[in-house]
Amino acid sequence: MNMKMNIQGGGTAGSAGGGRSAAQKAAPVSPAASLKRLLVYMKKHRPLVIFTVIIAAAGTLMQVFTPKLLGGATTLIFQGLQSRTGIDLAALAGVLVSAALLYLGIFLASFLQERLMTVVSLRTTETLRNAVKAKLNRVPVSYFDKHSTGDMMSLAVNDIDNIAQNLQQSLTQLISSVILLAGTLIIMITISPLLTLLSCFMVPASILTAKIFTPPAQRHNKKYFAGLGSLNGCIEESCNNFTVIKSFSGEAEALAAFRSSNADVCESGWRARFFGQSMMHIMMFTQNIVYVLIAALGALRVIAGGLLIGNLQAFLQYSQQFASPVARLSSIWGSFLSAIASAERIFILLDTEEMEENAGAPEIQSGAAKVVFDSVTFGYSDMPLMKNFSLEVEEGRTVAIVGHTGAGKTTLVNLLERFYEIQEGVIRVDGEDIRGLDRPVLRRRIGMVLQDTWLFSGTILDNIKYGKPGASDEEVITAARAAYAESFILQLPDGYNTELTEDAGNISQGQRQLITIARAFLSDPEILILDEATSNVDSRTEMIVQKAMKELMRNRTSFVIAHRLSTIYSADRIVVMDHGDVAETGTHRELIERDGIYADIYHSQFRQAA
Known part of the structure; x- marks a missing residue:
C-alpha cells in the first residue's frame, strides 16, 4: 500500500530505508531455531501461558488420580461380595462422589485451557501477521520483483493460519501429555514395577517411529506450503489477467497450469499428512499389543494373589493413559512439523535485508x-x-x-x-x-503519474486524498478541478463519494488517469514525473490533460x-x-x-x- 502511495506521488511513504542488495534471500532457518523463535512471539502473553500450564497441570493430575480412585471402588465391591458383611455402600458412595468431582474438575480445566490457548495462539499470530505486513513495507522494491503476489498472500494468510491452528491444538496437548506421562508413570510403578516395565516398551518404539517419519514429513510440509504459495500466485495471475485469457482463448492453458500446480500441492499435501499421521497410527497399533500383554500378565498375577483386582483395573486404565500421551506426542510432533514449515517461510521473509x-x-x-x-x-x-x-x-x-x-x-x-x-x-x-x-x-x-493507474477500493474522494492524507474536502475538489476531473465526477451517481470497485472497474481508463492526475495536483510536489501519463486517454481527453499537465508542471x-x-x-x-x-x-x-x-x-x- 505504501509503495502505491509513493508511485502516485505525495503522501507519506511507508518506511524509509536504503536497500543494500535489493532482494537477497535470507539464509534458511533450522527447525529448532524456528520453533524457539516462534515461542519468543509468545513472550508477550507469558502470564496467560503460565496460567494455562497451571490449569493443564491441575487437570492432568486429577486425571492421573481418577483411575486409582475407581480401582479402589472396584476393590471395595469385589471384597464386599467375597465377605459376609457385604459392600460398604457409604465408602463406595464417597469414592464415587470423589470421582465425579474429579471428572468435573477435568472438564473445567480442559475447557479453560482450550479457551486460554485459543486467545494466546490468535494473539501470537496477530503479532506475526503485523510483523509480516510491517516487513513488507520495509523490504526493497526488488523483493516484489522476485516474489509473486500470490506467494506473499499465502505467507500472510495460509502460513500464519496454519501456525495458529497448530499452536492452539498442540501446545495444550503437549503440556498435558508430558504431565500425564510423568504422573501416570509414577503411579504405575507403585502398583506393579513389572507391568510398568512392559508398558515402557512404548517409549523406544515412539522414538524410533519419530526418527523414521520426521525427515519425510518435514520435507513434504515445506514442499506443500511452497506449492500453496505458487498455487495462490497462479490463481491471482489468472484473475488479474482474466480479460487477456478470454481474448486469446487461453482458458485451456490457464486451466492446465492451475491443474499442474494444484496436483503438486495435492501430492505434497497428502504425503506430508501421511507421514505426519502415520506416527500416531503406528503407536496406537503398538499400544494395543502392549495392552493385551499387560491384561494377560496382570490376570495371571491376580489369580496368583500377587495383585489386587482393583489395582489391575486401575493399571489397565493407566496403561491406556500412559500410551495415549506417547501416541499423542507423535501426532503433536507431526503438527509441529507443519507449523515449523510455515514458520520457516515467514522467518525467511522477516530476515530479508531491509532498506x-x-x-x-x-x-x-x-x-x-x-x-x-x-x-x-x-x-x-x-x-x-x-x-x-x-x-x-x-x-x-x-x-x-x-x-x-x-x-x-x-x-x-x-x-x-x-x-x-x-x-x-x-x-x-x-x-x-x-x-x-x-x-x-x-x-x-516527488509526484508521479504513471501509464498504469493505481486506485484502491473506496470513494473517489479518498483516492484523490491519498496524495495528501490530511487534505480537506475543499482542497480535493480544487485539485479535481485543476485536473479537469470534476466534470465527470459530478456526473456519477454519488459524485465524489462514488465507491470505486476493485481495480476501479466501474469507471473508464481515462477517468482513472484523471483521478491520479488530481492526486498529483493535491500532493503539490517540487519534482514531477510523468511516465506516459496520457497514453491511455482519447485525443479529446488528451488535449484536456495536456492543458492540466502544463499548469501542473509550472515552476516545478x-x-x-x-x-x-x-x-x-x-x-x-x-x-x-x-x-x-x-x-x-x-x-x-x-x-x-x-x-x-x-x-x-x-x-x-x-x-x-x-
Whole structure:
C-alpha cells in the first residue's frame, strides 16, 4: 500500500530505508531455531501461558488420580461380595462422589485451557501477521520483483493460519501429555514395577517411529506450503489477467497450469499428512499389543494373589493413559512439523535485508529542485543497464526523456525515487545525495503519474486524498478541478463519494488517469514525473490533460517520459536515451536538425500517422 502511495506521488511513504542488495534471500532457518523463535512471539502473553500450564497441570493430575480412585471402588465391591458383611455402600458412595468431582474438575480445566490457548495462539499470530505486513513495507522494491503476489498472500494468510491452528491444538496437548506421562508413570510403578516395565516398551518404539517419519514429513510440509504459495500466485495471475485469457482463448492453458500446480500441492499435501499421521497410527497399533500383554500378565498375577483386582483395573486404565500421551506426542510432533514449515517461510521473509533508515536526514527545501545524475552506474542484474550516466536538470525546467524500449527511461525515474539503489556514482537533489535523505522526505517532494493507474477500493474522494492524507474536502475538489476531473465526477451517481470497485472497474481508463492526475495536483510536489501519463486517454481527453499537465508542471522540475513525441515538443530540453546512456540532448528543433536517433523516432511516428 505504501509503495502505491509513493508511485502516485505525495503522501507519506511507508518506511524509509536504503536497500543494500535489493532482494537477497535470507539464509534458511533450522527447525529448532524456528520453533524457539516462534515461542519468543509468545513472550508477550507469558502470564496467560503460565496460567494455562497451571490449569493443564491441575487437570492432568486429577486425571492421573481418577483411575486409582475407581480401582479402589472396584476393590471395595469385589471384597464386599467375597465377605459376609457385604459392600460398604457409604465408602463406595464417597469414592464415587470423589470421582465425579474429579471428572468435573477435568472438564473445567480442559475447557479453560482450550479457551486460554485459543486467545494466546490468535494473539501470537496477530503479532506475526503485523510483523509480516510491517516487513513488507520495509523490504526493497526488488523483493516484489522476485516474489509473486500470490506467494506473499499465502505467507500472510495460509502460513500464519496454519501456525495458529497448530499452536492452539498442540501446545495444550503437549503440556498435558508430558504431565500425564510423568504422573501416570509414577503411579504405575507403585502398583506393579513389572507391568510398568512392559508398558515402557512404548517409549523406544515412539522414538524410533519419530526418527523414521520426521525427515519425510518435514520435507513434504515445506514442499506443500511452497506449492500453496505458487498455487495462490497462479490463481491471482489468472484473475488479474482474466480479460487477456478470454481474448486469446487461453482458458485451456490457464486451466492446465492451475491443474499442474494444484496436483503438486495435492501430492505434497497428502504425503506430508501421511507421514505426519502415520506416527500416531503406528503407536496406537503398538499400544494395543502392549495392552493385551499387560491384561494377560496382570490376570495371571491376580489369580496368583500377587495383585489386587482393583489395582489391575486401575493399571489397565493407566496403561491406556500412559500410551495415549506417547501416541499423542507423535501426532503433536507431526503438527509441529507443519507449523515449523510455515514458520520457516515467514522467518525467511522477516530476515530479508531491509532498506536502511536515514535517521536525522536533512529535509529538502521547498520549491523547484535541481536534480543531478553524476556518473551513475546501475543494473538490475550483473549486467549494468546504466554506466557512468550523467544528467543535470535545472530547477523549474521540464525535461523530456525519450528513447526506444529498454533504453532506461523508467529506470532513471525509479532511481530518482530510490525504488532501487545505484551501484556507483551519485544522484543529488538541491546538492544533497539522495542516499543520505530519508525516503519519506524525498518522496513527499516527488509526484508521479504513471501509464498504469493505481486506485484502491473506496470513494473517489479518498483516492484523490491519498496524495495528501490530511487534505480537506475543499482542497480535493480544487485539485479535481485543476485536473479537469470534476466534470465527470459530478456526473456519477454519488459524485465524489462514488465507491470505486476493485481495480476501479466501474469507471473508464481515462477517468482513472484523471483521478491520479488530481492526486498529483493535491500532493503539490517540487519534482514531477510523468511516465506516459496520457497514453491511455482519447485525443479529446488528451488535449484536456495536456492543458492540466502544463499548469501542473509550472515552476516545478519535471521529468516527462513519452513515446508520442507530440506531447513533448514544448519541453525545455529533450534527452534521448540509448542503452542506458544519453545519446542526444537539445530542443525539439535542434534534435530534428541533428538528424540522429530522435529524428529517426520522429520520422517513424510521422510515417505511421500518415
